[in-house]
Amino acid sequence: MQDLVRRCAYLFAAATALLLSAVPAQAHGFSSTVYVDLTAPAKGHVRADLGLEYDLLVVSAADYEKDDALFKVGTAAFDSGDSAKQSAALAAHSDSVMKYVTQRFVIAAGSNACTATQQGDITIQQREGVPYAFLVLDYQCPAADVHEVRSGLFPDSETYVRGTKTIVTYDLDLQKGSSALDSEHPSFSTHQSFAERFWEFFRLGAEHLLTGLDHILFLLALIAGSRRLREIVLAATTFTLAHSVTFILAALGVVHVSPSFIEPVIALSIAVVACWHLWRIWRRGRLATDLATSSRSHVSLDRAGWTRLGVVFCFGLVHGVGFAGALGIQQAWSWTLLWSLLVFNVGIETVQLTLIAITFPLLMLLRRKAPSVALWVTGVIAAGVTVAGLVWFVQRL
Structure with a gap:
């Protein structure tokens, strides 16, 4: 049993390290x-x-x-x-x-x-x-x-x-x-x-997520703090839907926010989502991953889950404004480009679900075999992501 626990922990850590090793040290690097x-x-x-x-x-x-x-x-x-x-x-x-x-x-x-x-x-x-x-x-x-x-x-x-x-x-x-x-x-x-x-x-969307360390860390924070598969899938999908809402508003010429505001908020969102899991560990200890409802419905969430989903949606809107600005939705009624950027969103969602499919089953197996070890592993990940988000937040201010 102990050998299986160690293997689960190593596999989850290795999967996390693999995701991070595929991206540059900077959030997006010096690009144009x-x-x-x-x-x-x-x-x-x-x-x-x-x-x-x-x-x-x-x-x-x-x-x-x-x-x-x-x-x-x-x-x-x-x-x-x-x-x-x-x-x-x-x-x-x-x-x-x-x-x-x-x-x-x-x-x-x-x-x-x-x-x-x-x-x-x-x-x-x-x-x-x-x-x-x-x-x-x-x-x-x-x-x-x-x-x-x-x-x-x-x-x-x-x-x-x-x-x-x-x-x-x-x-x-x-x-x-x-x-x-x-x-x-x-x-x-x-x-x-x-x-x-x-x-x-589609390729551009996939590359944008894989080469953006801040987006990878945001996804890792969601994974670490999710208690069930339905919770992380709903969170990732809600995040992408929020991007789509922002793209549509940008195409209508309704939304235009300065990057000087958006970029620090994106960094802060990473820290907040990661810190959410740390807060639950502090408040509930070993019960941090328990749901307050026993419903077996595929979409049923407890109050904490729905609140977290709302927070993720709001932050998704902010991230979407950053995507829209970076990829050129600046002119009202840019429907041609809007269609392409919705495809860009499909690329993001596909990569997100793929990364979830790689890491979350390992996390669930670790939680089942060694709950205490899983709690420490996700706590360390959440703490590291929180620190990174706060550092970026200060730098971008």
């Missing part, structure tokens, strides 16, 4: 998102509205074109926080900026690359709490029914960021849709199939 909207004002004419992180554009373009002056004046403008100076810095070195962007972001008609020209001035706007440079490029293309879009903006090889995503929405070639480009999937065709569009955002 590029936003592109493509339209076709006329035959053979494609217009691209691009949004790129300002300071990243400065250092990347300066390095790419060996333009030290751009780096100096652009960095000084960034430090000043003056959007007019930032716009002026890019305008003064528009050749370097244009060469970098047009070499890294390419639109082709058939096998022929389209020719890009800049329209108007580069403007600066705040997005996700940082300045973004917005520019309009007009691409003159040979006549074609299908266009291919390729993005290599801010690659890992530049060493400034890792895992850049380019979120593209398009209305071209009698097709409307959206796509998510990265280093592994750098291009797409405007006539991509439904399955291809679905897979892109």
Whole structure:
């Protein structure tokens, strides 16, 4: 029996360590998102509205074109926080900026690359709490029914960021849709199939959860504090449904909250959910994992379970605002992108349920064979997650 208990404890610890070892040390690492909207004002004419992180554009373009002056004046403008100076810095070195962007972001008609020209001035706007440079490029293309879009903006090889995503929405070639480009999937065709569009955002959702340590820790806190399988499945599903609600409100233009508020609250939510389990251990001891009802219904929860579910839903709304901002739901009635991001949510939910299927049976077996050991194991996990959440909360403030 003792040997079985040790094995259960080791397996649960190993499963937890495996989940954590698959993600970076930072909550999301230093990453960036590029936003592109493509339209076709006329035959053979494609217009691209691009949004790129300002300071990243400065250092990347300066390095790419060996333009030290751009780096100096652009960095000084960034430090000043003056959007007019930032716009002026890019305008003064528009050749370097244009060469970098047009070499890294390419639109082709058939096998022929389209020719890009800049329209108007580069403007600066705040997005996700940082300045973004917005520019309009007009691409003159040979006549074609299908266009291919390729993005290599801010690659890992530049060493400034890792895992850049380019979120593209398009209305071209009698097709409307959206796509998510990265280093592994750098291009797409405007006539991509439904399955291809679905897979892109499903994969993006799965990767977003697996590469976000804060989301992994939030899920571990839910698992550690859940007393029955129905409780953790309901909590994870409620969390995802809350994301969907936020996405819909964002698409309607109802919700827009500053990241300076959202990011600390996300960190605090991790600490609160983890601390919930610690509080039950302190109040109820070995009875912390007992339900106050003996109902065998698949959805029956006691008062504590329903309260916890409500808290998880509220925090899910907050996390969803963070997802929406990071992936570009900023414009009212963005239904094309909304559909893709709902698929993104399906990817998140699938990974969540998979991780639950890996870890929760081991936890239940440990609780059945050695309740005291299970209580200590989950208590240690909850304590570690609480500390991490509070540290992130202070840092993000």
